[in-house]
Amino acid sequence: MKLTMTGQILARKLGLSEEQATAQLQSGSLTLVQVDTALSNDVTAPVAIDVFNKSGCSLCNPDCVTFVMDHFTPNRDIKTAELCKTVREFSHEHGVNNFFDVGEMGIEHALLPEKGIAKPWNVIIGADSHTCTYGALGAFSTGVGSTDIAAIMMSGKVWLKIPSAIKFKLVGKPSEDISGKDIILHIIGLIGVDGALYKSIEFDGEGVQYLTMDDRFTICNMAIECGAKNGIFPVDDLTNEYTMESCGMTFDKLSCGDDDAYEQVITIDLSAIRPTVSFPHLPSNTRVVEEVQEQIKVDQVVIGSCTNGRLSDLRAAAKVLEGRHVAAAVRTIIIPGTNKIYLEALKAGYIETFIKGGCVVSTPTCGPCLGGHMGILASGEVAVTTTNRNFIGRMGAKDSYIYLASPATAMATAIAGKLTSAKQLED
Amino acid sequence: MIQGKVFKFGDDIDTDVIIPATYLNTFDEKELAKHCMEYTNPEFYSQVKVGDIMVAGRNFGCGSSREHAPIAIKGCGVPVVIAKSFARIFYRNAINIGLYIIECPQAVDGIEQGDEVSVDVNTGVITNITKHTTFQGQAFPQFIQNIIECGGLINAIKQNKL
Numbered sequence: 001m002k003l004t005m006t007g008q009i010l011a012r013k014l015g016l017s018e019e020q021a022t023a024q025l026q027s028g029s030l031t032l033v034q035v036d037t038a039l040s041n042d043v044t045a046p047v048a049i050d051v052f053n054k055s056g057c058s059l060c061n062p063d064c065v066t067f068v069m070d071h072f073t074p075n076r077d078i079k080t081a082e083l084c085k086t087v088r089e090f091s092h093e094h095g096v097n098n099f100f101d102v103g104e105m106g107i108e109h110a111l112l113p114e115k116g117i118a119k120p121w122n123v124i125i126g127a128d129s130h131t132c133t134y135g136a137l138g139a140f141s142t143g144v145g146s147t148d149i150a151a152i153m154m155s156g157k158v159w160l161k162i163p164s165a166i167k168f169k170l171v172g173k174p175s176e177d178i179s180g181k182d183i184i185l186h187i188i189g190l191i192g193v194d195g196a197l198y199k200s201i202e203f204d205g206e207g208v209q210y211l212t213m214d215d216r217f218t219i220c221n222m223a224i225e226c227g228a229k230n231g232i233f234p235v236d237d238l239t240n241e242y243t244m245e246s247c248g249m250t251f252d253k254l255s256c257g258d259d260d261a262y263e264q265v266i267t268i269d270l271s272a273i274r275p276t277v278s279f280p281h282l283p284s285n286t287r288v289v290e291e292v293q294e295q296i297k298v299d300q301v302v303i304g305s306c307t308n309g310r311l312s313d314l315r316a317a318a319k320v321l322e323g324r325h326v327a328a329a330v331r332t333i334i335i336p337g338t339n340k341i342y343l344e345a346l347k348a349g350y351i352e353t354f355i356k357g358g359c360v361v362s363t364p365t366c367g368p369c370l371g372g373h374m375g376i377l378a379s380g381e382v383a384v385t386t387t388n389r390n391f392i393g394r395m396g397a398k399d400s401y402i403y404l405a406s407p408a409t410a411m412a413t414a415i416a417g418k419l420t421s422a423k424q425l426e427d
Numbered sequence: 428m429i430q431g432k433v434f435k436f437g438d439d440i441d442t443d444v445i446i447p448a449t450y451l452n453t454f455d456e457k458e459l460a461k462h463c464m465e466y467t468n469p470e471f472y473s474q475v476k477v478g479d480i481m482v483a484g485r486n487f488g489c490g491s492s493r494e495h496a497p498i499a500i501k502g503c504g505v506p507v508v509i510a511k512s513f514a515r516i517f518y519r520n521a522i523n524i525g526l527y528i529i530e531c532p533q534a535v536d537g538i539e540q541g542d543e544v545s546v547d548v549n550t551g552v553i554t555n556i557t558k559h560t561t562f563q564g565q566a567f568p569q570f571i572q573n574i575i576e577c578g579g580l581i582n583a584i585k586q587n588k589l
């Protein structure tokens with residue numbers, strides 16, 4: 001196969017054979033592609049709706065549009081309530097069925113796969129930078145802005161530059177205490193925050209079989225943090241097992257192209273990766289937790305977000321906490337990604353473990369990840385969090401400090417009161 | 428022709444720095460402008476004048492997809508950003524809303540804070556009037572020039588020019 005996975009999906013959408021696509025879809029060329037799902041949220045949808053309304057055009061296809069009210073919900077203030085009201089009224093007026101409001105909503109990138117809206121081989125375009133998450137299912141998905149969403153609402157199509165690609169060959173089996181978060185932080189540390197700028201990052205190799213769907217979601221979610229246009233995994237038996245549950249369908253297998261279809265091939269030995277943490281103020285500022293000599297005392301721990309609010313993330317955190325209590329000085333906030341995840345965590349006993357262990361459990365929301373609400377940092381405070389960005393002021397005060405880590409590391413840290421891996425806590 | 432005073436920034440200026448998320452409860456460009464670069468350069472809004480130019484290093488606009496970031500910059504009256512490179516979502520957002528962006532690493536290295544600079548957006552020629560130097564920025568591909576010439580993405584679609 002001469003095409004990357006991204007190339008194969010775009011070729012199928014454009015009705016091109018492998019030969020035609022190899023000739024026509026040169027990286028750097030620009031093309032218009034039909035979109036399966038156009039996603040936006042309570043921050044970006046109101047802007048898209050405003051642009052769309054001013055265009056005077058009619059809605060191309062209501063079934064292609066999905067709105068999720070997740071960033072500032074349940075609403076923080078009157079202005080954010082007005083933004084949600086705009087989207088709610090637009091959805092009712094235009095017959096947009098995929099409108100997810102408080103009660104039914106979850107964090108968008110946890111919700112769309114769960115609801116079966118995000119599917120393999122789809123082209124999914126979202127006015128949210130972490131739209132790249134759905135590459136875990138073998139979809140082409142990428143983040144854009146609100147005007148792009150308005151354009152899709154008008155025309156059903158998006159303009160795209162065909163990306164060049166980096167193949168990551170995953171070899172070896174990760175240790176039991178390693179999650180998708182450690183793997184993607186390791187990769188971002190390796191190539192930098194613009195290491196894959198404008199490019200696809202595609203995952204291949206025997207190591208893929210050891211990664212759960214939740215690991216793959218976490219890895220693709222953070223593709224944007226190394227500048228990538230999209231991250232993508234093959235469609236394999238595990239993918240089809242997942243989609244049988246989410247939408248009752250299975251899909252054609254999708255595999256990486258030959259090495260020469262890629263600009264670069266990088267081998268990652270999963271067995272060598274140790275729990276990893278990103279120091280302030282860039283996700284690429286990574287270190288192995290067990291090699292950090294200085295004491296990093298923390299004020300707050302957050303376990304949740306579109307990166308790490310899934311059931312296996314809560315399981316990993318609950319396993320570390322079981323029979324223990326978080327340190328008195330650490331405010332520990334648990335945010336299940338969706339109501340379904342919340343309910344499953346409740347049935348599995350994780351929620352009871354969290355509450356007895358001194359944590360607070362929140363409704364699904366993006367909330368503190370972007371400094372919206374539900375856990376804002378004060379001046380000088382330190383957080384260890386499972387979210388995706390540790391930029392200046394991202395979670396609150398401009399002189400607060402954010403460390404990114406896996407759910408297991410975050411919970412071990414909450415218990416110890418200082419940056420600690422789960423293994424160090426056991427020792 | 429655009430001409431103005433330069434405000435210079437470093438590498439990896441992210442959208443949380445350009446416009447902190449706590450202010451995303453509006454998309455009014457004048458409101459957003461008041462908080463542009465507030466956390467790292469609190470004096471920026473009070474000092475920047477209509478027509479002034481932002482110059483930055485690599486990966487400008489990395490992070491979130493918020494169109495509020497280029498809107499806030501435009502709201503400050505800044506017509507063009509020159510950088511060594513742009514993060515891809517910021518790149519398309521700027522084009523789509525009609526904020527000029529030019530990639531030109533040499534110009535970034537040859538321009539300092541406070542320099543008087545002019546930009547010809549049609550040719551991509553950047554002139555540092557203070558230092559008497561000129562640079563050739565990267566021109567847009569024809570496809571994107573069509574969008575800009577139509578006055579943005581929405582007009583391009585309405586005029587069937589894509």
